[in-house]
Amino acid sequence: MDQKQLREQENRCIQEQAPACAAICPAHVDVRGIAAEIAKGDVVAALKLYRKAVPFPGIISRICDQPCKAVCLRKDLGGSIEIAALERACLEFGSSSEETVKQLPRKSKTVAVIGGGISGLTVAHDLARKGWGVVIFEAGDRLGGGLWKSPPDLLPRDVLINDLKIIEELEIEVRLNMSVGGSGANGHGTFLGKLSQEFDAIFLGVGPHSSEIPDLQMNDNGQIAIDPLTFQTSNEKVFAGGDVLRVSTLYPNRELKHSAILSISDGRRAAVSIDRFLQKVSLTASRVNEGSYETKLYTNTSTTTSQAPLIETDLSTRYNIEVAETEAARCIQCECLECVKVCPYLDHYKGYPKKYIRETYNNLAIVMGTRHSNQFINTCALCGLCAEVCPTDVNMGEVCHEARVTMVDQKRMPPSAHDFALRDMAFSNGEKFALAHSAPGLDSASYVFFPGCQLSGSTPEYVEKSYAFLRENFDNNVGLMLRCCGAPADWAARKDLFAQSQNEFYAEYEKLGKPKVILSCSSCYQMFQKHYPDVEIVSFWDVMNEHGKFKKREFPAPITIHDPCSTRRESHIHDSIREIITKMGGEIQELPLSREKTECCSFGGVMWLANRPVAEKMVQQRINESPLDYVTYCAMCRDFFARKGKRTLHIFDYIFGEEKSDLAAAPAVGFSQRHENRARLKEKLLRDLWSETMPDSGAFESIRLVLPEDVQKQVEDRLILVEDMQKVIEYAERTGKRMLNNSTKHYLAYFKPNSVTYWVEYTKNDDGSFLIYKAYSHRMEVGIGAPK
Amino acid sequence: MSEYFDPAKYEGWVCADCNIPLQLSKVDVSYLGNSFPVDLLKCPNCGLVLIPEELALGKMAEVEKALEDK
Amino acid sequence: MRPGGLTITEQALAHCDLQSGMRVLDVGCGAGATLRHVIAVYGLMGFGVDVSAELIARARQTNSQVEWMRARSESLPFASESMDVILSECTLCIFEIDTALSECVRTLNYGGYFVVSDLYARNENGAEALRQLPRGTCIGTAMPKTQIVEKLERAGLQISVWQDCSEKLKEFSICTLTTAAQVDPFDLHIAAAKAKLGYYFLVARKNNHR
Numbered sequence A: 001m002d003q004k005q006l007r008e009q010e011n012r013c014i015q016e017q018a019p020a021c022a023a024i025c026p027a028h029v030d031v032r033g034i035a036a037e038i039a040k041g042d043v044v045a046a047l048k049l050y051r052k053a054v055p056f057p058g059i060i061s062r063i064c065d066q067p068c069k070a071v072c073l074r075k076d077l078g079g080s081i082e083i084a085a086l087e088r089a090c091l092e093f094g095s096s097s098e099e100t101v102k103q104l105p106r107k108s109k110t111v112a113v114i115g116g117g118i119s120g121l122t123v124a125h126d127l128a129r130k131g132w133g134v135v136i137f138e139a140g141d142r143l144g145g146g147l148w149k150s151p152p153d154l155l156p157r158d159v160l161i162n163d164l165k166i167i168e169e170l171e172i173e174v175r176l177n178m179s180v181g182g183s184g185a186n187g188h189g190t191f192l193g194k195l196s197q198e199f200d201a202i203f204l205g206v207g208p209h210s211s212e213i214p215d216l217q218m219n220d221n222g223q224i225a226i227d228p229l230t231f232q233t234s235n236e237k238v239f240a241g242g243d244v245l246r247v248s249t250l251y252p253n254r255e256l257k258h259s260a261i262l263s264i265s266d267g268r269r270a271a272v273s274i275d276r277f278l279q280k281v282s283l284t285a286s287r288v289n290e291g292s293y294e295t296k297l298y299t300n301t302s303t304t305t306s307q308a309p310l311i312e313t314d315l316s317t318r319y320n321i322e323v324a325e326t327e328a329a330r331c332i333q334c335e336c337l338e339c340v341k342v343c344p345y346l347d348h349y350k351g352y353p354k355k356y357i358r359e360t361y362n363n364l365a366i367v368m369g370t371r372h373s374n375q376f377i378n379t380c381a382l383c384g385l386c387a388e389v390c391p392t393d394v395n396m397g398e399v400c401h402e403a404r405v406t407m408v409d410q411k412r413m414p415p416s417a418h419d420f421a422l423r424d425m426a427f428s429n430g431e432k433f434a435l436a437h438s439a440p441g442l443d444s445a446s447y448v449f450f451p452g453c454q455l456s457g458s459t460p461e462y463v464e465k466s467y468a469f470l471r472e473n474f475d476n477n478v479g480l481m482l483r484c485c486g487a488p489a490d491w492a493a494r495k496d497l498f499a500q501s502q503n504e505f506y507a508e509y510e511k512l513g514k515p516k517v518i519l520s521c522s523s524c525y526q527m528f529q530k531h532y533p534d535v536e537i538v539s540f541w542d543v544m545n546e547h548g549k550f551k552k553r554e555f556p557a558p559i560t561i562h563d564p565c566s567t568r569r570e571s572h573i574h575d576s577i578r579e580i581i582t583k584m585g586g587e588i589q590e591l592p593l594s595r596e597k598t599e600c601c602s603f604g605g606v607m608w609l610a611n612r613p614v615a616e617k618m619v620q621q622r623i624n625e626s627p628l629d630y631v632t633y634c635a636m637c638r639d640f641f642a643r644k645g646k647r648t649l650h651i652f653d654y655i656f657g658e659e660k661s662d663l664a665a666a667p668a669v670g671f672s673q674r675h676e677n678r679a680r681l682k683e684k685l686l687r688d689l690w691s692e693t694m695p696d697s698g699a700f701e702s703i704r705l706v707l708p709e710d711v712q713k714q715v716e717d718r719l720i721l722v723e724d725m726q727k728v729i730e731y732a733e734r735t736g737k738r739m740l741n742n743s744t745k746h747y748l749a750y751f752k753p754n755s756v757t758y759w760v761e762y763t764k765n766d767d768g769s770f771l772i773y774k775a776y777s778h779r780m781e782v783g784i785g786a787p788k
Numbered sequence B: 001m002s003e004y005f006d007p008a009k010y011e012g013w014v015c016a017d018c019n020i021p022l023q024l025s026k027v028d029v030s031y032l033g034n035s036f037p038v039d040l041l042k043c044p045n046c047g048l049v050l051i052p053e054e055l056a057l058g059k060m061a062e063v064e065k066a067l068e069d070k
Numbered sequence C: 001m002r003p004g005g006l007t008i009t010e011q012a013l014a015h016c017d018l019q020s021g022m023r024v025l026d027v028g029c030g031a032g033a034t035l036r037h038v039i040a041v042y043g044l045m046g047f048g049v050d051v052s053a054e055l056i057a058r059a060r061q062t063n064s065q066v067e068w069m070r071a072r073s074e075s076l077p078f079a080s081e082s083m084d085v086i087l088s089e090c091t092l093c094i095f096e097i098d099t100a101l102s103e104c105v106r107t108l109n110y111g112g113y114f115v116v117s118d119l120y121a122r123n124e125n126g127a128e129a130l131r132q133l134p135r136g137t138c139i140g141t142a143m144p145k146t147q148i149v150e151k152l153e154r155a156g157l158q159i160s161v162w163q164d165c166s167e168k169l170k171e172f173s174i175c176t177l178t179t180a181a182q183v184d185p186f187d188l189h190i191a192a193a194k195a196k197l198g199y200y201f202l203v204a205r206k207n208n209h210r
Ligand code: SF4
Pocket: A019, A020, A021, A022, A031, A032, A035, A071, A072, A073, A074, A081, A330, A331, A332, A333, A334
């Protein structure tokens, strides 16, 4: 993915789109924001938001036709939010006498506004506040035009008069009883002609019958030609709004809809054009989402419960403050966040993909000041759930993976982020574990079983049993390949290490005669799908489901299934697992998020190593979703849940496990033990099936360690392996390089096999083993100076 | 005096090889191309340096993280 | 000692139209190494000020052509509009910056060059971490670029070149920049990393009209 594709993902996230109400409102009143402030009890802040969108708030809140109510997402969930009533409440409870209008310093140019109706008044207001001089020409004997026709009980006259005071406050000149149209001859003699000599711009906010205004070009329909985007007429100085605009644009529909809020919107848009015209900048640049439009925002209301307003409301209802707060709290606060709701990682950083991608993009371009750390990019589990729930398929996993590739390319990947997992992979692809054999007695294979490193690390006995099962079912023609699929390298964006692992695989695979590969681990399955397109693969679970003979088992209670996130797109595996459990007599209760919507256990993407606190949240969220025993079919999911105390079974526990023992409560297998298990598995299989022995082991492996329980926990937590400690002691004992505490007689020694320095405090037992008191590590190097 | 560990806690430690007490001296520590001198316990004879647990897991870990995120 | 040494001075001066005989003032000249170099290479008339009597005394011994004076940069002993070039190398953030800047601007001719190299915080949000360090380090006062630019512009200078040269900081131990010995070197490096401490030079000119 290049930066263009990153941008494309960013643009797809619709979280920042306006809610339906604000989008449809021609003046884009921030209904959601106003409701939020009122619900919080801050009517002053709410009023501020309202005033920003509407210059005559008293008037509008009493006569607005409320197009927002038609689209409000509350509409069928108790009734649309009563926004006008809330606006009136803001004015009533949030107004203060100190409010002052901000006005920019007076500029030299002056605009004539023809027509003192609401659109003209809006233009005058907006331009005056920007510092332009304004003169209003009104045909009648007072400002307000059609407003005076609204019934006084709806729009009390004192409210009208009060709202119009701002015209005076802004020092706008008003000339009453000045008529525009039809005054005699063409050309300079006309009123408009005269005005355009006297003024720098003119706004025409007159009634519908102004088509006789001379000097302006007509369109095909005989109406004044008006640009629908900028409201400019054929005379570049003259802009139009109000009814004359509507007659022109809605032709031949003569039915004029009078909407105060629409007139305000027209006025605002014309004022923007005029301001730009006077400043001599582009009239058309970036004018998106002006006027009424339909939003692209998606809001999930499936869990919103229906709730009606406290009291029945119309345009004359006055709320007391409690009623206003209750009404405001009914607002759903429409937004998307579908992905954030399901992903603890996205939630943790308090943003959403559009924002994250923007910041990641900045980070990669190394502009000044990274807002998000490298750690942010490394924390994603790459599980793809976000894309599954996103209405527009935004996949943060892809974004983060690509960002990691860039970080590695730019040599900015923190060394500690993935080191432990990569060394684990190196172990599995090293001589202690890696193995490739055709079935005993055969030279090549039609099938090869690839159990993966984690199942072998957690439960090596199941690898043996499943291999035996496969040989039985395929006439013994099944080889065995023990190694890592390369997932850690892929997640860490280490293309070099992945390629190396891949090449080693292909060499063995070809020697075996390119057999079909049977995969039991879902991460392996995903890696083979993605990176080994020419290798034919089969899911072990599909084979098991088809060929296995299942005994009925005791199921004291229903169980629930956790699908590993790497099976997200493999519904055939989901089906096989469920069928196997059903055949054994199990009753399944599905989790709310399962199959293609399943969650990650925090092993994915090496998240658990890059950011432990967030990884913990991730596991915790998953295991809290049901009190039932979980059944899964990934060794890592099983152990990650078990480590947090969740009763979890690997499906192999049902198939091959001891029926009597409570395997759901078995502890998770630690990191050192996983290495040990893999090595033993290889040794045993070599001996039992192929009568071969393991190559000689290193000197350090003969060092026997005694680890008290608390120390065992400590080293597991600090990611220190038995072999790391063995190396320290072997080195210290061989070279004498160690420290001695005279009072406790403990030794303290260190060794740096690679990039990490390990420290061990120990004593030697009489039987030659070593008792460990503590172990710790660091990456800083000691005694090596930088050039001065 | 250094704020990153308490040398008094390590008074009992000697270099086992040379059998002499460790002494506080300037030692360079470095990470990702950044290097700076700090006061650590060191064998005056063979140069063996003691990195205390609380330093490794405390300030050192913090510097590592800060430099990695730089 | 300062990051980049004379290389950065040279790079910065390459952006100035220097004529021999021009008057150059080094504020915070220390023992005078930079001035000795630039007057020799460009044939300029040199003036150096530093608060340290000891450093000024040492500078005097090495070169008598330059006018060495003990003074604070916040109060320069020169007439208004008397200098063509003012150099401030790794000193700006230890001065009382606003006063020092207005003094420098006063002393510069219209159109004169103000040449600065110094530490800065590349991560604006991390600059806060620097302020937590004990007083007495020039690192503790390093500012983000936006703030430096704003201060210079407000003082009446127009920046024509801003060049990041943070790689020069890599080969330079920031501990040597701290005069206060009691700063925990770990804390220092944690703060410096959080702020993405960097190094820059800039060339600015005094605006022709106020
Ligand atoms: S629920 Fe609130 S945010 Fe959503 S459309 Fe209605 S008023 Fe707007």
